[in-house]
Amino acid sequence: MGGSFNSNHFVFLMMGAVWTLALTMLAFVSGGVLGFVVSLCRVSPLRALRLITAAYILLVQGTPLLVLIFLLYFGVSMAGFQVSPLLAADLALTVYSSAYLGEIWRGCIESVPREQWEAAECLPLTRTQRMRLVVLPQAYKIAAPPTAGFMVQIVKNSSLASVVGFVELTRAGQLVNNSIFQPFLVFLIVAVLYFAMCYPLSYWSRKFETRSGIYARVQPE
Amino acid sequence: MSPIIEINDVHKNFGHLKVLNGVSFDIERGEVVAVIGRSGSGKSTMLRSVNRLEKIDRGRLVVCGHVVSDPSVDLHQLRRDVGIVFQSFNLFPHLTVRENVALGPRVARKLGRAETAKISEAALARVNLLEKLDVYPEQLSGGQQQRVAIARSLAMEPQVMLFDEVTSALDPYLTGEVLGVMEDLARGGMTMLVVTHEMEFAKRVANSIIFMNEGRVWERGPGGMLDDPQTLELRQFVGKT
Numbered sequence: 120m121g122g123s124f125n126s127n128h129f130v131f132l133m134m135g136a137v138w139t140l141a142l143t144m145l146a147f148v149s150g151g152v153l154g155f156v157v158s159l160c161r162v163s164p165l166r167a168l169r170l171i172t173a174a175y176i177l178l179v180q181g182t183p184l185l186v187l188i189f190l191l192y193f194g195v196s197m198a199g200f201q202v203s204p205l206l207a208a209d210l211a212l213t214v215y216s217s218a219y220l221g222e223i224w225r226g227c228i229e230s231v232p233r234e235q236w237e238a239a240e241c242l243p244l245t246r247t248q249r250m251r252l253v254v255l256p257q258a259y260k261i262a263a264p265p266t267a268g269f270m271v272q273i274v275k276n277s278s279l280a281s282v283v284g285f286v287e288l289t290r291a292g293q294l295v296n297n298s299i300f301q302p303f304l305v306f307l308i309v310a311v312l313y314f315a316m317c318y319p320l321s322y323w324s325r326k327f328e329t330r331s332g333i334y335a336r337v338q339p340e
Numbered sequence: 341m342s343p344i345i346e347i348n349d350v351h352k353n354f355g356h357l358k359v360l361n362g363v364s365f366d367i368e369r370g371e372v373v374a375v376i377g378r379s380g381s382g383k384s385t386m387l388r389s390v391n392r393l394e395k396i397d398r399g400r401l402v403v404c405g406h407v408v409s410d411p412s413v414d415l416h417q418l419r420r421d422v423g424i425v426f427q428s429f430n431l432f433p434h435l436t437v438r439e440n441v442a443l444g445p446r447v448a449r450k451l452g453r454a455e456t457a458k459i460s461e462a463a464l465a466r467v468n469l470l471e472k473l474d475v476y477p478e479q480l481s482g483g484q485q486q487r488v489a490i491a492r493s494l495a496m497e498p499q500v501m502l503f504d505e506v507t508s509a510l511d512p513y514l515t516g517e518v519l520g521v522m523e524d525l526a527r528g529g530m531t532m533l534v535v536t537h538e539m540e541f542a543k544r545v546a547n548s549i550i551f552m553n554e555g556r557v558w559e560r561g562p563g564g565m566l567d568d569p570q571t572l573e574l575r576q577f578v579g580k581t
Binding site for chain 1: 391393415416419420423424426428430431432433434443444447448492496
């Protein structure tokens with residue numbers, strides 16, 4: 120068949136990896152912004168906002184990401200809007216990560232002790248000031264490890280974008296393999312590239328978890 | 341002049357549990373009142389009702405002219421006038437001592453940088469902690485943390501200060517330094533309502549002592565009342581049988 124694995128194939132795979140990273144970053148940024156709004160709505164004093172976002176999370180978490188991608192690519196095209204594979208994949212990943220990050224961050228906000236809210240309330244800070252100056256800075260530190268952990272999930276799940284023809288790392292692997300038919304070698308390289316992207320995130324996440332005394336930037340004498 | 345705190349027939353239930361069962365008493369400006377009683381007698385709930393951390397079910401509560409029992413009370417103004425110090429300190433762990441104390445003046449009182457610094461440093465000087473300005477709470481002893489919490493409250497320049505078992509988490513040595521600061525405040529004319537288990541402090545510093553039992557004011561009197569309890573319950577509480 121089409122010859123053996125050469126440097127052109129490797130460059131093609133690397134390009135795929137770059138697109139995987141790009142898709143992940145896009146999804147993480149837009150999913151993060153939306154997820155932050157979702158998490159704030161989940162702890163809002165307004166019952167309606169809490170219920171709506173709870174339903175949103177339930178709905179998204181109960182739907183396979185693959186189906187979300189199909190829905191946004193084929194479904195929206197049928198409705199008459201031209202959607203590129205990148206846009207469809209990005210939208211699907213955004214929706215997906217906003218629901219999960221929203222729920223992770225809600226947990227982080229709620230794990231800031233109630234006494235902290237109370238102390239801020241008695242100072243007296245307004246609700247927005249309490250959130251911004253007291254609760255979020257503490258929740259942010261609690262949130263770092265699970266957030267880094269979830270980013271690993273986005274990197275890997277971005278491979279599902281291959282089903283709508285978006286050439287990220289997995290799709291690039293399929294294309295190279297179709298031409299030279301060396302599945303073991305090709306997908307081994309693909310796997311190593313995924314690992315190389317995920318490992319720093321896992322490492323970072325673990326480092327956050329094991330670091331103790333996170334508030335002490337100054338050493339006690 | 342009318343009392344700075346007026347509590348009149350206040351009731352509060354947690355589900356079926358009657359926590360406050362008709363509490364009534366007044367506190368005059370500049371008075372220091374210690375509240376003692378067994379756990380579950382309602383003293384903490386009463387204290388927390390004064391700045392509306394707990395909503396009462398029935399009765400009338402007026403603090404510094406704010407009708408706390410009225411649902412439309414201005415909470416912001418009420419809490420600017422009434423400071424509270426908690427058993428578990430509740431300092432903000434992500435902020436330094438200076439930032440903890442400055443947060444109220446800067447954000448709630450909207451003061452400028454220079455004035456905020458002046459007020460926070462004066463408050464920290466009153467609790468003898470000026471040398472700890474730039475450390476984080478976790479680097480301080482419990483007694484120091486509680487003194488920072490007192491300074492944080494003082495920096496709001498409140499008219500009344502509430503103390504909710506502020507030494508219960510401290511060993512006797514650290515308890516002493518916190519009580520010392522509170523005694524200075526009392527001598528400086530601060531109106532204080534102090535829920536405490538420190539009988540000696542109550543006797544020495546308070547103008548009057550309130551003994552609470554079953555969600556009511558059971559006895560009220562000067563420090564000497566602990567040596568001459570009128571009721572069986574207070575006699576049992578102070579261990580004179």
